[in-house]
Amino acid sequence: MKTNRVIRTPGGLSLGLDVRAVTVVVLLLLVALAAGVVLIGTGDFPISAGDVVKTLLGNGNAGQEFIVNELRLPRVLVGLLVGASLGLGGALFQAVTRNPLGSPDVLGLGQGATAGALVMIVLFSGNAAQVTVGALVGGLVTGLAIYLLAWKRGVHGYRLVLVGIGVSAIVTAINGYLLTVSDIVDAARAVVWMTGSLNGRDWDQVWPLLGLCAVLLPLVLANARGLRMMEMGDDVSNALGVRVERVRALLMVAAVLLTATATAAAGPVSFVALTAPQLARRLTRSPGPNLLPSLCMGAALLVTADWASQRAFGADQLPVGVVTGVLGGVYLLWLLVTERRAGRI
Template structure:
């Protein structure tokens, strides 16, 4: 009697091992990297289209020539001074929200673990409203207030959710409670504002990329340059943590330390994005989920989520300017409508799967 030995087929998500100097190796998920590259290309293409959009329309070829330094003085002013900063802020805000959402969902192991649900966006809004309503602050002070509000809210959620560590569903439930409280505070602040400040606050709370300039680009770019390498260094530990804290600890992962570092990074990314563009809703919720469906990978999908967030926000901004004729909408309205529909679909899917 003979036995036939089965040949083990490699998993489509095992990736490819790359040897590094010093005897180290790095395993790359080829499909995830391909998806990230395609999403980045789509985001840049949408950005070029958005730069050419407006009363003074410029074809894509003209935009590219101007960016390369071969445009006219008129095109150079329109592209570099007026429209390019807005597009760069959109790309960076979308990237921050996509990456922040992926981190929160991976840490909480819950598809609803996003800044919109956890209350961080509302906390940043509260910080901005305090500056607008009580101090009549400048745009720079509103930005600083939004950043401070997000950080304080993130710290409060972490402390309230701590019980021999921070765990997924407790983090989400505490975040929902904090979100309700902060939303009520925001409503009260609006009732105490005079008409001019209230109108200014409502415009900021909608979420918009209008009027953004280089003053918003450089802080976001610097923050991404610092936080992105820090997040990627912990990507392997984060993937192990998705198997459970006990399994990750057995593999040598310092679970609570990694979770704290990544939560701080996620809070900073979300607060900075909200400070730059206002509370643009649902990008942080939808981008990681859409990226996961494209990569078909169970991991955190950090780079695909980052690129998906950038592509979503720039595409939504283009739609807000072109899809409604002469009536331009703030980008937060478009992402809110589309993201709200996606959230309802996600809740129905999770319920049918028996996960809630």
């Protein structure tokens, strides 16, 4: 079934519109927002979805306004923004590497951010703000190291994945060492952070994520055409006028920033960046990076997983990173089997 439509503007320009992809984006946005509303109403003091909407519109009572606007809304917004950032970052990495395994989880960016956070916790007993900065710096340094080590007259996708796997193993070993030399209090604090959780998140985590997404999303979408052409190969892209290395470096920096900032805000939430782009592509049935569908899928996945963990185990008993880790691990095994049967690995 053909879903592309051509829209002609008054100026004589023709714009292609993938109706199925637009429909998927709209539906995923609705799912993410609906899950967010339900999640806000979930907790020790349950609130119906209707009352949540009324309170968000300013028509709730004083108790509801405090619970919704001060306690639960920031947590849900962090979940939406972290999921969106991971989904978009994962789509960028998979498009740049032209490999479904080219996600921050596999490349070691999450482990690098974890190393930065552990350094601040174990060596400096840093507060929450310092741990956040450490995670951000760790992710950026790891991303830069992977790019430089993979460089050889350009960056090849499979070389980037292989270097990332090696760096991930090294950083994981460093993280293990940091845990062994820490005292029991810092070790417990570090393990809690490493699970990935939305517990205790407030407006201090919302604004940096929102500002970063507001800056990076237009930048990424402006280079989406070049990214789509790069999937045909560097030689073809160069012939079509795409500055391949410039676009690749710019989008990788954007992906690293998105991933590192999301990890700094919520800890290393596993496998959202791996699964969201793949699920989005299967829904849209469209080639190319599927940037907006991946962003919306990441947001919907994370808030839905957080709601499921709260409904099954309570708000403070099972961090969302455990749920995404289990589901993502199963999906990764399925993906590896599929790729092997197809002869791609």
